[in-house]
Amino acid sequence: MNSRRHRAPSAPGEAPPAPGDTIAALATAAGPAGIAVVRISGSGAWAVAARVVAPRSGGEAFAGNAGRCRHVRLHDPLTAEVLDDGVMLVFRAPRSYTGEDVVELQGHGGGVAARRLLEAVLAAGARLAEPGEFTRRAFLNGRLDLTQAEAVLDLIQARTDRAAQAARARLDGRLGADIHRLYDSLTAICADIEALLDFSEDDVPEGFMEETARRLGLLLEAVRARVATWHAGHLLREGALVVISGRPNAGKSSLLNALLGCDRAIVSEIPGTTRDAIEESISLDGIPVRLVDTAGLRKTDCAIEAEGVARAGTLVARADLNLHLLDGSRPLDAEDHRHLEALSPARTLLVLGKADLPPRIAPAALPSWACVPVSARTGKGLEDLRRTLGERLGVDQAAPMGSEISTRHRRELEQAADAIAASVDLLAGPPDGLVLAALRLREAALALGRITGRVWSEELLDAVFSRFCVGK
Numbered sequence: 485m486n487s488r489r490h491r492a493p494s495a496p497g498e499a500p501p502a503p504g505d506t507i508a509a510l511a512t513a514a515g516p517a518g519i520a521v522v523r524i525s526g527s528g529a530w531a532v533a534a535r536v537v538a539p540r541s542g543g544e545a546f547a548g549n550a551g552r553c554r555h556v557r558l559h560d561p562l563t564a565e566v567l568d569d570g571v572m573l574v575f576r577a578p579r580s581y582t583g584e585d586v587v588e589l590q591g592h593g594g595g596v597a598a599r600r601l602l603e604a605v606l607a608a609g610a611r612l613a614e615p616g617e618f619t620r621r622a623f624l625n626g627r628l629d630l631t632q633a634e635a636v637l638d639l640i641q642a643r644t645d646r647a648a649q650a651a652r653a654r655l656d657g658r659l660g661a662d663i664h665r666l667y668d669s670l671t672a673i674c675a676d677i678e679a680l681l682d683f684s685e686d687d688v689p690e691g692f693m694e695e696t697a698r699r700l701g702l703l704l705e706a707v708r709a710r711v712a713t714w715h716a717g718h719l720l721r722e723g724a725l726v727v728i729s730g731r732p733n734a735g736k737s738s739l740l741n742a743l744l745g746c747d748r749a750i751v752s753e754i755p756g757t758t759r760d761a762i763e764e765s766i767s768l769d770g771i772p773v774r775l776v777d778t779a780g781l782r783k784t785d786c787a788i789e790a791e792g793v794a795r796a797g798t799l800v801a802r803a804d805l806n807l808h809l810l811d812g813s814r815p816l817d818a819e820d821h822r823h824l825e826a827l828s829p830a831r832t833l834l835v836l837g838k839a840d841l842p843p844r845i846a847p848a849a850l851p852s853w854a855c856v857p858v859s860a861r862t863g864k865g866l867e868d869l870r871r872t873l874g875e876r877l878g879v880d881q882a883a884p885m886g887s888e889i890s891t892r893h894r895r896e897l898e899q900a901a902d903a904i905a906a907s908v909d910l911l912a913g914p915p916d917g918l919v920l921a922a923l924r925l926r927e928a929a930l931a932l933g934r935i936t937g938r939v940w941s942e943e944l945l946d947a948v949f950s951r952f953c954v955g956k
């Protein structure tokens with residue numbers, strides 16, 4: 485964008501809005517599209533928009549427009565060039581996404597048209613928004629708590645229906661409400677303890693320490709139960725990495741294709757066909773799964789194939805689950821046993837491939853493994869494999885959605901749990917432990933408060949909102 489356009493205009497009779505206060509950005513993705521939306525927020529939003537829009541059929545573009553939409557002509561405030569026809573939506577603070585005055589201008593989509601409209605809005609006095617700044621303002625204005633702000637990002641980034649449903653439920657504030665309840669219980673206990681701190685040890689009522697320890701024990705259980713939801717949230721947000729490994733010609737690429745339902749990887753009877761890892765995404769019971777086909781494991785003189793085999797090893801080590809494929813139509817040999825011994829049973833699912841052919845591996849030959857027989861050729865066993873994969877990844881279909889915590893939440897919850905556990909120990913010790921216990925409980929309350937944003941700092945908000953895109 486050229487710098488001339490970034491100057492605030494000096495329209496006669498109208499003071500430009502306070503610099504930095506009013507922000508704008510493209511709220512829709514750049515590129516060919518039916519419409520593009522430029523969102524403007526801040527106390528000067530209406531003034532900025534007024535410089536860019538003109539009513540299409542006389543009259544005041546802004547008169548009585550809050551909560552309504554209006555067909556307008558969009559023009560460059562510096563040159564008066566007509567840029568587009570569009571629609572204007574006007575929101576009055578606090579009844580808007582950010583809680584501020586907001587105007588949304590809808591013009592035609594497409595890279596150039598959308599950029600020109602945004603440039604016009606910036607030339608009219610708005611500043612380009614930082615990543616996540618609209619949502620950050622919504623948080624600061626009390627429109628949503630931090631768990632809801634994070635759910636907005638989760639919803640935008642959701643890769644499966646289930647991930648979107650869970651994010652949607654968090655957006656309704658279920659997780660935030662849970663954490664608020666924990667926070668309120670904790671601060672109630674803190675208040676009871678602190679009320680006693682000014683008195684002498686002899687004034688501590690009979691049974692107070694025991695009763696407080698009991699209440700803290702229950703709270704600790706509840707905090708730890710929340711920590712246990714991390715895995716489900718992690719699977720929904722980040723997805724799982726599933727790596728298919730095995731010897732050359734075991735049928736790995738055929739299995740990838742069968743699970744994808746399309747002809748993605750080259751399949752041939754020549755061992756050593758696949759070199760580079762091939763990654764695709766699938767949804768498994770609503771969990772986004774990155775499925776990777778790898779080079780067949782063998783010693784080789786070919787430097788390129790050897791690199792492929794080394795990469796396969798690295799991927800297997802990083803995988804949430806390794807699908808190790810054996811060619812079920814051939815008897816096991818020493819090399820197979822060597823590979824099996826190197827596998828981690830906790831992170832491996834053994835698959836007996838080519839199940840359409842007469843089986844040559846007896847279950848007794850693999851006593852410590854539960855194997856899933858599959859034919860990539862006929863599709864036999866694929867449903868079983870999908871189900872077992874889901875079970876092994878820890879997908880709990882029955883778990884209620886909407887309160888799965890993120891890694892950031894887990895860190896805070898673990899810190900809270902440690903502090904609460906320490907305060908329980910202190911209460912069991914000498915009476916002067918009460919003061920220290922109160923301090924630890926304050927720490928726990930701060931940690932819980934940081935989850936919802938009841939307690940926040942600029943650094944915390946920077947960390948949360950820097951993950952957002954510009955325009956959200």
Ligand SMILES: Nc1nc2c(ncn2[C@@H]2O[C@H](COP(=O)(O)OP(=O)(O)OP(=O)(O)O)[C@@H](O)[C@H]2O)c(=O)[nH]1
Pocket residue numbers: 730731732733734735736737738739750751752753754755756757758759778779780781837838839840841858859860861862
């Ligand atoms: N009968 C039968 N043949 C299969 C099946 N899956 C794969 N094959 C055959 O096995 C051969 C090897 O298949 P690939 O999928 O290329 O095996 P791969 O493990 O990817 O092999 P590399 O890439 O060389 O490591 C091909 O001739 C396939 O047609 C199956 O389920 N049944």
Ligand SMILES: [Mg+2]
Pocket residue numbers: 736737738749750751757758777778
């Ligand atoms: Mg292959």
